[in-house]
Amino acid sequence: MSTLVERQQVRARKAATEREGGGMSSAEGWRRRLPLLPALIFTLIVTQVPFLFTIWYSLQNWNLLRPEGNKFVGLANYVDIFSDSTFRGAALNSVLFTVACVFFAMLLGIIFALLLDRSFAGRGVVRTLLITPFLIMPVASSLLWSISILNPSYGLLNWVIGLVGIPPVDWTSQHPIVSILMALVWQWTPFMMLLVLSGLQAQSKDVLEAAQVDGAGWWRTFISVTLPQLRRYIELGILLGAIYVVNTFDQIYLMTAGGPGTASANLPFYIYQRAFLGFDIGQAAAMGVVVVIATIIVATLALRLIFKSFDVKD
Amino acid sequence: MLTTVTWVLALIFFSPVLWMVLTSFKQESAAASDPPVFFFAPTLDQYRAVLDSGAGSYFANSAIATGVSTILVVILAVPASYALSIRPVKKTSDVLFFFISTRMLPVVAVIMPIYVIAGQLKVLDNVWTLVVLYTSMNLPIAVWMMRSFFLEVPGEVLEAAQMDGAGLMKTLVRVLMPMVAPGLAATALICVIFAWNEFFFALILTAGQSATVPVFLVSQMTSEGLFLAQLSAASVLASLPVVIAGWVAQKQLVRGLSMGAVK
Numbered sequence: 001m002s003t004l005v006e007r008q009q010v011r012a013r014k015a016a017t018e019r020e021g022g023g024m025s026s027a028e029g030w031r032r033r034l035p036l037l038p039a040l041i042f043t044l045i046v047t048q049v050p051f052l053f054t055i056w057y058s059l060q061n062w063n064l065l066r067p068e069g070n071k072f073v074g075l076a077n078y079v080d081i082f083s084d085s086t087f088r089g090a091a092l093n094s095v096l097f098t099v100a101c102v103f104f105a106m107l108l109g110i111i112f113a114l115l116l117d118r119s120f121a122g123r124g125v126v127r128t129l130l131i132t133p134f135l136i137m138p139v140a141s142s143l144l145w146s147i148s149i150l151n152p153s154y155g156l157l158n159w160v161i162g163l164v165g166i167p168p169v170d171w172t173s174q175h176p177i178v179s180i181l182m183a184l185v186w187q188w189t190p191f192m193m194l195l196v197l198s199g200l201q202a203q204s205k206d207v208l209e210a211a212q213v214d215g216a217g218w219w220r221t222f223i224s225v226t227l228p229q230l231r232r233y234i235e236l237g238i239l240l241g242a243i244y245v246v247n248t249f250d251q252i253y254l255m256t257a258g259g260p261g262t263a264s265a266n267l268p269f270y271i272y273q274r275a276f277l278g279f280d281i282g283q284a285a286a287m288g289v290v291v292v293i294a295t296i297i298v299a300t301l302a303l304r305l306i307f308k309s310f311d312v313k314d
Numbered sequence: 315m316l317t318t319v320t321w322v323l324a325l326i327f328f329s330p331v332l333w334m335v336l337t338s339f340k341q342e343s344a345a346a347s348d349p350p351v352f353f354f355a356p357t358l359d360q361y362r363a364v365l366d367s368g369a370g371s372y373f374a375n376s377a378i379a380t381g382v383s384t385i386l387v388v389i390l391a392v393p394a395s396y397a398l399s400i401r402p403v404k405k406t407s408d409v410l411f412f413f414i415s416t417r418m419l420p421v422v423a424v425i426m427p428i429y430v431i432a433g434q435l436k437v438l439d440n441v442w443t444l445v446v447l448y449t450s451m452n453l454p455i456a457v458w459m460m461r462s463f464f465l466e467v468p469g470e471v472l473e474a475a476q477m478d479g480a481g482l483m484k485t486l487v488r489v490l491m492p493m494v495a496p497g498l499a500a501t502a503l504i505c506v507i508f509a510w511n512e513f514f515f516a517l518i519l520t521a522g523q524s525a526t527v528p529v530f531l532v533s534q535m536t537s538e539g540l541f542l543a544q545l546s547a548a549s550v551l552a553s554l555p556v557v558i559a560g561w562v563a564q565k566q567l568v569r570g571l572s573m574g575a576v577k
Contacts, residue, residue, distance in 0.1 A: 032403045035393030035482070039453060040409065042390060046450035047416040053427030112323070120317040128561055129328040135560035136331060137511045139528040140549035143535060144334050147542060154348040156333055162349075186330065194568040243418050250513050254532070268422040268514075275426050276518060288423030299418045303411070 109192025
């Protein structure tokens with residue numbers, strides 16, 4: 001809704017100014033731009049200047065452990081990256097963590113939101129319980145999961161599965177990816193739930209009643225009425241969730257340190273390792289550039305998609 | 315029936331947090347026991363130990379980095395989002411896309427130059443470095459959120475202000491700010507959550523002197539073995555400010571997180 005209204009307002013305001021003065025004078029243009037400039041200049045300097053340096057570093061053979069310093073090597077770092085199987089593994093893990101976390105968090109989020117979208121005793125309390133994992137400091141929740149819940153000898157999870165006769169599992173070393181996913185899904189489900197819940201509450205009751213009158217069952221109503229109406233909320237949740245989850249660092253650093261070996265490293269963690277433990281600045285910078293290019297491509301497609309769906313829906 | 319299911323699911327989902335809180339009130343021997351101990355005489359020893367271990371300076375650093383960066387974000391974002399909504403500049407959508415694209419870029423791609431530049435400027439292990447970085451981290455989201463709140467202000471209000479001859483500052487402060495105050499609060503809350511919980515920059519750019527609460531938590535884990543109960547108490551203390559703020563502002567939180575794009 002808002003998008004169309006926004007555009008109309010913007011258009012109306014533009015038309016109004018054009019009527020007033022016959023196009024924007026340059027003084028007026030600057031007067032309008034002025035409030036924007038501090039934020040724009042600040043963002044340009046703090047985010048773009050370092051990135052230009054990253055591009056420059058990526059063209060150097062620069063390892064802090066080697067005394068001879070850095071020398072220009074052109075695209076050699078990039079060639080090395082694409083023959084680096086660890087990099088490919090980390091890239092694959094990045095995709096896996098992001099897709100799996102967003103999918104399961106969204107699925108659970110929808111279920112919780114549907115359960116909460118009814119009036120029942122203690123609804124406020126239940127909602128509060130359910131959003132808490134999102135508010136817990138990620139460092140704290142990573143430590144909580146790896147030490148308190150998943151510990152092989154005194155962890156809570158092994159005790160629980162022991163109750164039904166399943167032998168204890170050394171979660172973080174035998175199943176590092178599953179372990180990290182548990183913590184990630186746990187953290188992101190509340191976010192998806194809140195988004196879907198606000199979508200459910202915006203749903204018009206007339207349509208639901210009409211569906212009931214037509215004799216549609218609960219499942220049928222959910223699939224053909226509720227889900228299409230939730231589409232924008234779900235897409236937004238996927239987009240925002242993916243932006244944050246793809247950058248996951250805390251859980252990996254604290255739960256598995258990317259291990260065993262590099263089995264559970266994602267790109268942010270692997271680049272961190274190359275740069276700050278391997279001191280290989282050139283390599284790490286080149287990886288950073290590759291990740292940025294990949295992110296721009298994916299993000300542009302995703303943003304297009306989401307803007308388009310907003311417009312169509314309006 | 316459904317209500318029972320909901321309650322059970324919610325309690326299972328919440329149980330890790332409950333477990334952390336329970337553990338924080340245990341003695342160390344009871345914290346790391348197999349099978350787990352559910353009934354015990356609660357003690358505040360762990361909280362005392364955390365506060366005695368010099369947590370104060372970490373909390374002070376986090377408070378400065380979070381508080382000052384949030385204030386800076388608001389000061390920069392309000393005029394910018396005004397320029398992008400109420401009296402839109404040319405190429406508004408390009409500017410908006412630029413802002414959000416900076417948030418999508420992986421932090422790790424710019425951390426090395428930031429580290430090198432900070433080293434040359436002699437501002438490594440300096441809390442003000444974090445202030446600048448947290449401001450740039452939250453600014454794009456704040457601009458998007460504030461813009462969507464500004465767009466909801468009815469046009470008549472602005473026309474009325476113009477008729478009365480109110481200038482930019484006056485219109486902003488007297489007319490617009492009161493109308494978008496709830497949105498501003500939600501924006502500030504989001505910035506506080508992200509800044510308070512931020513770990514990556516803090517890990518790389520700070521050490522003892524200017525380290526923040528997440529770094530403190532990690533240091534609790536690695537120093538002289540593992541004290542599970544004490545670590546739990548530290549985790550509870552570290553999370554508490556954001557948890558309470560989030561509980562109080564649940565409804566605004568979702569609106570803010572969705573950047574107001576969906577209504």
